[in-house]
Amino acid sequence: MEVLTMTPGRLRFSRAAAMALTLVLVLAAVVTVHRLNQIRAEQRRQAQRQEAPAPAVPAPTTLPATTQPAPSHAGAEPATRPAALALIPPGLAAVEQPQRSSRAMEEAQTLHAAGNLVAARRVLNDALNAGKLSPADAASARRLISDINQIVIFSPRRFAEDPFQTTHQVRTGDRLAKIAPQHEVTWELLCRINGISDPGRLRVGQVLKIIRGPFHAVVTKSTYTLDVYLGAPGEAGAMFVTSYPVGLGRDESTPTGTWIVEPHKKLKNPTYYSPRGEGVIEADDPRNPLGERWIGLAGMDGQAAGQASYGIHGTIEPQSIGRQESMGCIRLLNADVEVLYDLMVEGKSTVIVKP
Numbered sequence: 001m002e003v004l005t006m007t008p009g010r011l012r013f014s015r016a017a018a019m020a021l022t023l024v025l026v027l028a029a030v031v032t033v034h035r036l037n038q039i040r041a042e043q044r045r046q047a048q049r050q051e052a053p054a055p056a057v058p059a060p061t062t063l064p065a066t067t068q069p070a071p072s073h074a075g076a077e078p079a080t081r082p083a084a085l086a087l088i089p090p091g092l093a094a095v096e097q098p099q100r101s102s103r104a105m106e107e108a109q110t111l112h113a114a115g116n117l118v119a120a121r122r123v124l125n126d127a128l129n130a131g132k133l134s135p136a137d138a139a140s141a142r143r144l145i146s147d148i149n150q151i152v153i154f155s156p157r158r159f160a161e162d163p164f165q166t167t168h169q170v171r172t173g174d175r176l177a178k179i180a181p182q183h184e185v186t187w188e189l190l191c192r193i194n195g196i197s198d199p200g201r202l203r204v205g206q207v208l209k210i211i212r213g214p215f216h217a218v219v220t221k222s223t224y225t226l227d228v229y230l231g232a233p234g235e236a237g238a239m240f241v242t243s244y245p246v247g248l249g250r251d252e253s254t255p256t257g258t259w260i261v262e263p264h265k266k267l268k269n270p271t272y273y274s275p276r277g278e279g280v281i282e283a284d285d286p287r288n289p290l291g292e293r294w295i296g297l298a299g300m301d302g303q304a305a306g307q308a309s310y311g312i313h314g315t316i317e318p319q320s321i322g323r324q325e326s327m328g329c330i331r332l333l334n335a336d337v338e339v340l341y342d343l344m345v346e347g348k349s350t351v352i353v354k355p
Contacts, residue, residue, distance in 0.1 A: 102137065104123055104124065104126075104127040104132065104133070104137075104141075105124075105127075105137055105140060105141065107123050108120040108121075108123040108124045108141070108144065109144075111123065112144065112148065117148045117151060117152050117159070118152060118159055118161050118162050119161075120144070120148060121145055121148045121149070121152065121239075124141040124144060124145050125141075125145060125239050125240055127141060128141055128142070128145075128240055129236075129238065142227075142240060142243055145240050145241075145242075146241070146242040146243060149241050149242055150242075152165075153165070153193065153211060153241065154192065154193055155193065156193060156194055156195050156209060157209075158209050163212075164211060164212050164230050164239065165209060165210060165211050165212065166183070166210045166212060167207050167208060167209060167210060168207070168208045168210050169205060169206070169207050169208075170202045170203060170204055170205060170206040170207075170208065171204065172204055174202060175199075175200075175202070176190050176191065176196070176199045176202070177199070179208070179210070183210050183211065183212050183213060184212070184213035184214040184345055184348055185210070185211050185212075185213040185214065185215075185343075185345065186342055186343070186344075186345055187199060188341070188342040189211065189213075189342045189343060190208060190209075190210070192339075192342050193209050193211065194208050194209055211230070212230070213230065213343075213345060213348070213349075214344075214345045214348040214349045215228055215229065215230060215241065215343040215344060215345070215349055216228070216229045216230075216231075216232060216233055216349055216350050216351070216352075217229070217340070217344070217349070217350070217351045217352070218233045218351075218352045218354065219246060219248075219254075219330060219351060219352070219353045219354070220354055220355075221248055221252075221254065221256070221353065221354065221355050222355060224245055224246050224247070224248065224321070224322045224323075225243050225244070225245060225246065226243065226244045226245075226246045226312075226330065226332065226340070227240060227241075227242075227243045228240075228241040228242050228243070228244075228340070228343060229241060232350075233352060244332055244333070244336040244340065245321050245322055245332075245333070245336075246321065246322075246330050246331060246332055247315065247320040247321045247322065247323055247324070247325055247326055247330070247331035247332075248323075248324050248326060248330060248331075249324060249326050249327060249328035249329065250324045250325055250326065250327070250328075251324065252324070253324075253326075253327065253328040254310075254326075254328050254329070254330060254353060255299065255302070255303035255304045255307055255310070255328070255353065256302050256303045256304065256353045256354055256355060257299060257300065257301050257302020257303045257304030257305060257352075257353060258299075258300045258301045258302060258304060258350055258351070258352050258353075259297040259298060259299055259300060259304050259307075259310070259350065259351040259352075259353065260297070260298050260300055260347065260348075260349070260350050260351075261295055261296070261297065261344045261345065261346050261347065261348070261349045261350075261351070262296040262297060262298040262346065262347075263346045263347045264346065265294070265295070265296025265297075265298075265311070265346070266293075266294070266295050266296065266341065266344070266346055267293070267294040267296075268292065268293060268341075269283035269284055269292060270283060270288075270290045270293070270294035270313070271283050271288075272285075272288045272289060272290050275327070276327075286316065287316070288316065289313075289315065289316055289317070290313040290314060290315075291313055291314020291315050291316060291334045291337060292314050292334055292337070292338065293312075293313060293314050293334075293337045293338055293340075293341045294311050294312075294313045295311055295312040295313070295337075295340070295341060295344055296310075296311045297310045297311050297312065297351060300350075302353075304353065310328055310329055310330075311329050311330070312329065312330045312331075312332065312337065312340065312351070313329060313330075313331060313332075313337060314331070314332060314333070314334040314337040314338075315331045315332070315333065315334065317331075318333055318334075321333060330351075330353075
């Protein structure tokens, strides 16, 4: 039987190895504990970040209709993106509408500057009819359309591309009073737009500018305005022409509803028969409150149904425009009612009065 014996040299080696091994284990433990402490500290920091409330971002109250970040050079990304555009709540989706309308305005202004008046008017009128314009842009569009129509409709200049106009070459026996009804306009309008001072002196072969009517009007009581249209207002293809300020009946006495221009009730220099006991005031009398024109109206529906003795007329009190001071009729400034008189056709043109 063999007995294992430990010499002094071997004993010293074993003790040294044990100490080295112990040192390695201690160092490994220290490193492990340090690493665990780092991991736990990082986890605490992440937990604190997740629990902290997110900074509040104020919701935009208004967005500029035409404000967009402009790049510093072509193709460059804007340096700062407006936070409001990225954080629009669902309830504010409608604020994009003025941006769409501004593009229509920009397109129309470009066409107008290039001299393409009919195309510019079409862009604006389509946007108005579609309800795509903000109130401010709608007002601007109406002003620009009105300015364009002073040339396209009311001047002698002819526009072949305009769907609302045509021409007529005068033949033997032609009279304006005969030509005008064929196009549902008045002979006075043909005189106005063709620069004719004497309707009885037409030349054979003369080319006349003709507008395809009839014209219609919409009175909005809340804004004291009368808007003129070609084509039935509110229907496809109707075109806004121009707008006039009006005065209305005292105490809301102008009936709403649809009226028609009554046959044989359009008068120049009308005589006034006062319902207030003032007697008869002759035409051209400076006291005559009707001014220089009377357009008689017959009520068709709404509050207007069955109503008579109402009309559109001028005034000797221009300060009453924009106020409720008449006995129920619709007042215009004398210069405005003279134009409207030339537009409205008896038995054809309608006037819609709305709140």
